[in-house]
Amino acid sequence: MKKIIANGVVAVLLASSAGAAMAVSDEEMERQRQIHQQRIADEKKSYVQNSIREVEDAAREGVEQIETIIRLHESLTDGLQFTDEDKFRIYRIGAEEGHGAYQVKLAEHYLAGKGVEKNVEKAKEWLEKAEQTWLSSRLSVEPLYTLAKTYLDDARLEREDRGAYYIYQACLQAHPEACYRTGLILEGEDTRQPFAPEGVPNGGPRN
Template identity: 30%
Template sequence: MIYSSNICDRLSQEEIIELACQGEYEAQYILGIYYNNDCVRNSDDDKQAFYWLHQAAEQGHCEAQYFLGLKYNNDESASKDNEKALTWFKKAALQGHKLAPNMVGWILAEEIKLHYEDAVAWYRMGAERGHYNAQNNLARMYQAGKGIEQDYQQAIYWHKQAAMQGYDYAQENLADMYNDGIGVPQSKALAAYWYMKCALQGRVRAQFSLGYQYNEGEGVEQDYQQSMYWYLKAADQGSVGACVNIGYMYRNARGVEQNYPLALEWFNKAAEQGNPIAWYNIALMYHYGEGMPADLHKALDLYKKVQLSNELDVREKIQEVEALLAG
C-alpha cells in the first residue's frame, strides 16, 4: 500500500498506476511524489517524478504545481529552470497555495534579482496567508527598502508575525532590531527575549549574541556562567567569535577559574580560522608569559600580523616589544 489521498485511499501501487494512466490527476500526483521521494537527482526515478507531476499539474492539481516548481527550482537538478519554476509556482499561488507565493517572491528577488517590486507583491500575498517565511521576507524588504519604501515599523510588524509562529530567522531579525533600536525604542531586554527564543532552536548567531548579553549584563542580569554556556553552544557550531570570547573568559577568570592553557587552546581554535582578535590575545600571552615562558619574538610576529589585518591598532605594543628586544 502507498499513500492515502481521497480517491486513492487504500489503493495499492499497481491500482494507483492504473488510475494515473487513465488520467486521474490525484493518482498522478501521488505517483509523482512516490518517484520523487529519496530519488537521485537526474535519475530515471527523477524523470518519472517530473513526468507524473507534470501530468497532474497540467490538469490543475495545485499541490502538483507547487512540487513541480520546487523541482525546477532545485539547484542540483539538470532541469533547473527558474522561468518554469515561476510558471508553476504562480499557478499554484493563484489557486490559493499557502507556500507558493513566497517561492515566487524569492526567485524574483534572490535568484533573478532586480524584480523587487514584483517580489514584494508576492511576499505580501504569502504573508497575508499566514506563511511565516513570506512574512519574514516581506519584513526584510521593508527593512532594506527593496521594491518598496523603507519602513522599519512594517519590518517590525512582519518579523513579529513570523517570530510568533516560532520562525527562528524572524526571531533573530526581530532581536537585532530591538538590540539596535531600529524601528522601535531600543530594548536590550526584548532583544534578549527573542535571542533566547531563537538560540533555543539552535541558531548559532543568536547563541553568540545571548552569550554576549549575559557577559555584559545587557537586557539580562549579568551571569558569566550563562554567558559561558551560550558561548560553548555557539562554539560547538563553529562560531569563531565564541571561541575568542571563551578564551578571554578563561584568561581573565570570568565565571570560571583562570586557566591559561584552556585560554590558549580556545584562542588557537579561532586563530586557525584567521581571527585577528585571537592572534592579539595569543600575542599578549607570549608577551607577558601567561601560562608559558614569555616569548617576545612570537609576540612580535603576532602583533605585526594583527596590525596588517587593520582590525586593531597595536603599534604601541609592537614598539614596546621591539624596545624590549633591543635591550
C-alpha cells in the same frame, strides 16, 4: 520575323513571371521568419509566466528556501529577472498566507525600502505578526533568529529588549549565532536583557 518577335515576347513574359515568383518567395520567406520569431517570443513569454506562477505557488505554500527557488528560476529561464518589486510581491503572498518567514522578509523590505517605500510602522506590524506566528509554533529557528536580529540591530524599531528575548529563544533551538549573541548578553557585554515582552509567555510557543 513574326516568329522571332513572338519568341521574344514569350521570353520576356517568362522572365517577368519568374521574377514575380522570386519576389513572392522572398516575401513568403520574410513572413515565415516573422512567424517563427513570434513563436519563439510567445514560448519565451510562456516559460517566464510559468516560472513566476511556480514561485508564487511556492510562496503560498510557505517554502522557506524561496530565495534559492527564485535564483534557480532566473538561471533556468531565459529573460527572467525578479526585481525588488517582484520579490516584495512574492513575500507579501506568503506573508498574507500566515507564513512567518515571509512576514519577517516583508518587514525587512519595508525597513530597507526594497521594492516598496520605506515604512517602519509597516515593518513593525509584520514583525508583530511573525511573533504571533512563532507563538503558534509555525516559525522555524532561522526566521526567528532574523526576527530577533532585526529587533536588536535596527534602532528605529525601539525593540532591543524584545530582540534579546527572541535571540535567547533561538539559542534554545541550537542556533549557533543566536547562542553567541546570547552569550554576550549573559556575560554583560550586551546590556539588553532576554526578558519576555509584555503579552509573550515566558514558556514560548504554544504546542
